[in-house]
Amino acid sequence: xxxxxxxxxxxxxxxxxxxxxxxxxxxxxxxxxxxxxxxxxxxxxxxxxxxxxxxxxxxxxxxxxxxxxxxxxxxxxxxxxxxxxxxxxxxxxxxxxxxxxxxxxxxxxxxxxxxxxxxxxxxxxxxxxxxxxxxxxxxxxxxxxxxxxxxxxxxxxxxxxxxxxxxxxxxxxxxxxxxxxxxxxxxxxxxxxxxxxxxxxxxxxxxxxxxxxxxxxxxxxxxxxxxxxxxxxxxxxxxxxxxxxxxxxxxxxxxxxxxxxxxxxxxxxxxxxxx
Amino acid sequence: xxxxxxxxxxxxxxxxxxxxxxxxxxxxxxxxxxxxxxxxxxxxxxxxxxxxxxxxxxxxxxxxxxxxxxxxxxxxxxxxxxxxxxxxxxxxxxxxxxxxxxxxxxxxxxxxxxxxxxxxxxxxxxxxxxxxxxxxxxxxxxxxxxxxxxxxxxxxxxxxxxxxxxxxxxxxxxxxxxxxxxxxxxxxxxxxxxxxxxxxxxxxxxxxxxxxxxxxxxxxxxxxxxxxxxxxxxxxxxxxxxxxxxxxxxxxxxxxxxxxxxxxxxxxxxxxxxxxx
Numbered sequence: 001x002x003x004x005x006x007x008x009x010x011x012x013x014x015x016x017x018x019x020x021x022x023x024x025x026x027x028x029x030x031x032x033x034x035x036x037x038x039x040x041x042x043x044x045x046x047x048x049x050x051x052x053x054x055x056x057x058x059x060x061x062x063x064x065x066x067x068x069x070x071x072x073x074x075x076x077x078x079x080x081x082x083x084x085x086x087x088x089x090x091x092x093x094x095x096x097x098x099x100x101x102x103x104x105x106x107x108x109x110x111x112x113x114x115x116x117x118x119x120x121x122x123x124x125x126x127x128x129x130x131x132x133x134x135x136x137x138x139x140x141x142x143x144x145x146x147x148x149x150x151x152x153x154x155x156x157x158x159x160x161x162x163x164x165x166x167x168x169x170x171x172x173x174x175x176x177x178x179x180x181x182x183x184x185x186x187x188x189x190x191x192x193x194x195x196x197x198x199x200x201x202x203x204x205x206x207x208x209x210x211x212x213x214x215x216x217x218x219x220x221x222x223x224x225x226x227x228x229x230x231x232x233x234x235x236x237x238x239x240x241x242x243x244x245x246x247x248x249x250x251x252x253x254x255x256x257x258x259x260x261x262x263x264x265x266x267x268x269x270x271x272x273x274x275x
Numbered sequence: 276x277x278x279x280x281x282x283x284x285x286x287x288x289x290x291x292x293x294x295x296x297x298x299x300x301x302x303x304x305x306x307x308x309x310x311x312x313x314x315x316x317x318x319x320x321x322x323x324x325x326x327x328x329x330x331x332x333x334x335x336x337x338x339x340x341x342x343x344x345x346x347x348x349x350x351x352x353x354x355x356x357x358x359x360x361x362x363x364x365x366x367x368x369x370x371x372x373x374x375x376x377x378x379x380x381x382x383x384x385x386x387x388x389x390x391x392x393x394x395x396x397x398x399x400x401x402x403x404x405x406x407x408x409x410x411x412x413x414x415x416x417x418x419x420x421x422x423x424x425x426x427x428x429x430x431x432x433x434x435x436x437x438x439x440x441x442x443x444x445x446x447x448x449x450x451x452x453x454x455x456x457x458x459x460x461x462x463x464x465x466x467x468x469x470x471x472x473x474x475x476x477x478x479x480x481x482x483x484x485x486x487x488x489x490x491x492x493x494x495x496x497x498x499x500x501x502x503x504x505x506x507x508x509x510x511x512x513x514x515x516x517x518x519x520x521x522x523x524x525x526x527x528x529x530x531x532x533x534x535x536x537x538x539x540x541x542x543x544x545x546x547x548x549x550x551x552x
Contacts (some may be wrong), residue, residue, distance in 0.1 A: 056456060072456075073457065075457075078456075079456040085449050087449055
């Protein structure tokens with residue numbers, strides 16, 4: 001068994017001086033080159049987990065290591081956000097060069113690499129355009145190119161396609177799969193779209209909300225190169241998605257029961273952490 | 276059949292014709308606006324004549340007298356000298372406030388503890404009418420150019436400071452987080468994300484500051500040693516030479532307009548990335 005690239009052990013995160021518990025006892029590993037999805041209803045701490053892995057915030061409980069070290073923002077980890085988050089005053093190529101400059105590449109090299117990456121996402125002709133001149137899908141492609149530019153060991157993606165229209169989303173999913181097949185970095189992909197998670201990933205971490213904790217880790221045993229042989233019509237795919245939906249419906253039922261309880265008793269009595 | 280499809284269907288209009296229509300409409304609108312503006316200007320001049328005829332030249336000078344005075348003041352160098360004096364005060368005062376205001380604003384906006392400590396003081400000083408400081412400035416700096424520059428600085432400093440500080444403090448959080456996620460340190464974030472994001476706000480602070488600088492210059496020249504355009508204004512006013520007075524007012528009007536227009540132009544040039552083309 002290979003050494004895990006990212007290891008989370010009993011991670012817990014509290015917000016608001018400990019009043020709100022966002023995560024509780026989350027443990028899972030990410031292997032090198034693995035495509036793993038974090039899935040769950042809103043409020044289950046998916047994005048918080050991603051930010052913890054990136055080192056933007058530190059958990060109060062448990063431990064996180066990325067390549068054996070405490071995570072810190074930097075070139076080994078690159079993030080793709082839900083909105084492209086491009087610097088509007090920089091050109092498309094300038095935005096990628098910004099990330100490269102943070103990695104310490106010299107000026108001439110930056111431009112060259114930026115152009116090469118824009119070629120890879122099909123936006124070479126737009127290198128000198130400003131972000132506002134691009135469509136949402138194109139902006140998201142630039143965001144992806146920026147993340148790839150730093151050649152990360154881990155690509156963190158926070159619902160990167162959620163704000164796009166269905167057609168663009170589909171195109172970008174396939175491009176992501178092809179890109180991952182070529183480069184084979186680890187990808188931690190946050191989404192609330194079950195089909196998307198099953199279609200893209202090798203493993204799915206299903207989270208439950210309030211507080212965010214692991215419900216189940218599901219292996220996705222579908223053949224690779226899924227952009228060629230779309231697995232979404234296969235019985236195996238249907239079985240996986242039905243299973244995940246069953247779990248989510250179960251969560252919703254628990255949630256309803258919890259809400260009834262919350263109406264009957266003061267909040268403090270039910271939100272005490274179980275020890 | 277294929278030949279038919281090339282030709283426009285009956286009832287449709289060619290692009291060229293639509294363009295021509297649009298151009299015509301815009302031209303017509305432009306002429307209308309310009310015509311209305313000229314008419315309004317002529318109306319103002321006419322009403323000056325009427326007021327002059329009914330209430331005398333002390334109440335309102337005749338426009339042609341104003342023109343004659345303007346020509347005289349410009350040709351004998353009086354106006355040019357006054358303008359030079361005023362511009363010296365204005366430019367030095369404004370530059371001083373631009374430099375100190377934007378630096379101070381960057382510190383206030385970039386370091387939260389500093390702004391938390393200084394906030395009440397900044398607010399108190401900003402809320403005090405600028406004129407309240409005139410006696411103090413006279414005692415400290417005298418009556419001449421230095422004192423006037425200080426007065427202009429004092430007037431323009433706060434709008435620049437506050438706009439810069441709020442622009443930087445309110446820099447887009449998502450972009451700042453993006454920079455952090457890619458490993459940017461504080462200084463890099465400041466120069467490459469927060470400052471550019473605040474630039475539009477800083478520039479409007481500078482524009483407001485420049486407009487206030489013109490006001491401050493005239494007030495300084497009226498209340499301290501009389502000089503420049505403000506001094507000329509006071510001279511003419513005190514002697515009831517309303518034609519001369521109006522000649523100076525026109526120059527002040529043009530000066531203020533030119534400064535604001537210039538800065539607005541700079542704003543648009545620098546903020547070009549925001550304009551959708």
